[in-house]
Amino acid sequence: MSEKIKFTIDGKECFAEPGQNILDAATDNGVYIPALCHMRGIKPAGSCRLCNVKIAGRLMTACTTPVEHGMDIENDIPEIQGLRLAIIEMLFVEGNHFCPACEKSGNCELQALAYRYQMMVPRFPYEFPVKEIDASSPKLIIDRNRCILCKRCIRSFTDENGKNIFAFKKRGHKLQINIDAKLSANLSDEMAQKAMDICPVGAIIRKEKGFDQPIGTRKYDKVPIGSDIKSVI
Amino acid sequence: MSKPIVATTSLAGCFGCHMSLLDIDERILKLIELVEFNKSPIDDIKKFTKQCDIGLIEGGCCNSENVHVLKDFRKHCKILISFGECALMGGLPALRNGIPIKECLDEAYLNGPTVVNSNPDKILPNDDEIPMMLDKVYPCHEIVKIDYYLPGCPPRADLIWEALVALITGNELKLPYEVVKFD
Numbered sequence: 315m316s317e318k319i320k321f322t323i324d325g326k327e328c329f330a331e332p333g334q335n336i337l338d339a340a341t342d343n344g345v346y347i348p349a350l351c352h353m354r355g356i357k358p359a360g361s362c363r364l365c366n367v368k369i370a371g372r373l374m375t376a377c378t379t380p381v382e383h384g385m386d387i388e389n390d391i392p393e394i395q396g397l398r399l400a401i402i403e404m405l406f407v408e409g410n411h412f413c414p415a416c417e418k419s420g421n422c423e424l425q426a427l428a429y430r431y432q433m434m435v436p437r438f439p440y441e442f443p444v445k446e447i448d449a450s451s452p453k454l455i456i457d458r459n460r461c462i463l464c465k466r467c468i469r470s471f472t473d474e475n476g477k478n479i480f481a482f483k484k485r486g487h488k489l490q491i492n493i494d495a496k497l498s499a500n501l502s503d504e505m506a507q508k509a510m511d512i513c514p515v516g517a518i519i520r521k522e523k524g525f526d527q528p529i530g531t532r533k534y535d536k537v538p539i540g541s542d543i544k545s546v547i
Numbered sequence: 548m549s550k551p552i553v554a555t556t557s558l559a560g561c562f563g564c565h566m567s568l569l570d571i572d573e574r575i576l577k578l579i580e581l582v583e584f585n586k587s588p589i590d591d592i593k594k595f596t597k598q599c600d601i602g603l604i605e606g607g608c609c610n611s612e613n614v615h616v617l618k619d620f621r622k623h624c625k626i627l628i629s630f631g632e633c634a635l636m637g638g639l640p641a642l643r644n645g646i647p648i649k650e651c652l653d654e655a656y657l658n659g660p661t662v663v664n665s666n667p668d669k670i671l672p673n674d675d676e677i678p679m680m681l682d683k684v685y686p687c688h689e690i691v692k693i694d695y696y697l698p699g700c701p702p703r704a705d706l707i708w709e710a711l712v713a714l715i716t717g718n719e720l721k722l723p724y725e726v727v728k729f730d
Contacts, residue, residue, distance in 0.1 A: 399578065406636075413729035414632055414700035415639060425729055434696035435635045439689060442637075442644040529730070540723055 323367075329547050336376035336387060337365050344545030346384030347389055350405075350514045351464035352377040359465055364427070365402050368493055373397075394430070395476045403436035406423060410442060410459035411515075412488050417524035420532030424462060425515075426539035431455055434531040446490075451498040454518055458518055461491050461517035479509075491517065551600040553626060553716050555587040558613040558683060559640045560606025565589070567701035568603070568661045571708045578708075581715055586623075601714065602627045602691070608638045612616055612661040612678035612708035626714070629687045632699040632729060638700065641684040647681065700730050713729045 317323060318329040325347045330339035338354055340347045351362040358377035365376040368388035376387075388394065405411075413419050445458040467480040468491070479494045479501075502507070506520050529535065557565060565588060568655050569575065584590045586597050602624030608614050621627060632638040643651050656671050657663055695714075697706055706726040713720035 412632075412639065412642065413635075415642075416730075419730040428729070429724065431726060434698055434727075435629070435688065436688075440636060440641075440686060442641065442683060443646040488549070535728070536725060 323387045324508040328362045329383040336379050346540035346543045347376050356470045399431045406436045407438045407440045416516045423514035426534035430538040453501045456493050460515045550583045552585050553601045554585045554599040555603040556604035559609035560633045561595045566604040570704035586638040599624045600683040604634050605631050606633045609640050610680050627692045628695045629693045630702050632700040634687045637684040644683040
């Protein structure tokens with residue numbers, strides 16, 4: 315058995331497996347670091363920047379940085395929490411996030427983070443970009459108005475035969491998520507649900523289903539995101 | 548000290564936020580003790596008769612009349628509060644923001660399934676008396692300065708109540724997690 319790595323987050327003594335990234339290690343130690351693009355078990359992308367922490371005075375993304383011996387990590391400090399709120403607000407204004415009309419509302423991680431960080435209204439002007447909806451797949455709708463380009467679906471979802479059905483198209487400001495309509499037609503209902511659950515927002519939505527959970531019973535109606543994290547060390 | 552004066556209005560909204568305001572149930576009797584209402588659909592006073600302390604704005608700005616009323620509120624109210632998603636970000640009316648205004652008008656008055664045969668002269672509303680539609684729907688804080696925001700669709704009655712009482716009494720506002728929601 316390899317020896318555990320000892321480090322601290324905001325002064326709290328924590329332990330990690332060698333090679334483990336800060337985000338997963340923090341979660342194991344019962345410390346919540348917010349993230350939209352990272353999921354445990356897939357290769358970190360560091361694209362949403364929400365998991366930024368401060369190490370030796372520098373901002374680093376916790377998902378892409380491996381823990382090292384004696385690291386002193388700053389996480390819950392006003393500077394970083396302020397940056398995170400700003401990122402959440404930017405995500406709200408750069409897409410078209412109509413929460414009242416969204417199937418994912420109440421189960422949406424972006425919305426839940428806005429609740430956790432007590433965003434009342436974004437400080438930035440709304441962009442109202444024009445985005446296309448792709449409803450060509452018989453199983454799933456791709457609503458790019460809500461997509462935050464976290465790449466979770468591309469990085470982690472394959473169909474029953476191990477084939478990717480999501481991909482990026484175009485570059486820069488025009489970058490968009492795309493679905494293979496033909497391959498996705500063969501998805502089982504369970505797999506379609508899995509694809510919808512992987513998406514942190516409401517960009518991947520199952521067809522012929524939605525608004526089936528009453529308000530008050532959804533994932534983030536009563537408890538803030540991250541409140542289920544408990545130390546397993 | 549005289550009672551604080553409250554004014555309310557619904558711009559490009561559905562009156563759902565005002566319904567939620569009424570949803571404070573019997574606390575409305577307490578509210579009447581706490582404040583005096585001026586221009587508001589609740590007491591049907593159409594024009595400001597005096598300077599107010601608090602203005603509650605429901606709905607965003609989709610036409611010139613909304614902008615006029617909003618600026619009038621800014622002039623007459625010391626504190627302006629945006630309440631509801633439409634006032635905060637445009638809400639459902641803002642779904643048209645990605646569609647050119649001409650296409651919207653054509654669909655509504657010329658080509659839509661319910662009007663296609665009923666407007667043979669192809670008239671679009673263009674009377675001076677009718678407010679002009681804006682190029683898109685704007686959140687209130689992009690038109691005038693807004694002091695406080697109460698999100699929700701509608702904002703929960705408890706949120707409106709707690710916020711108003713805190714503002715009037717000067718007590719600290721403590722919001723439980725459940726009351727601040729965007730839907």
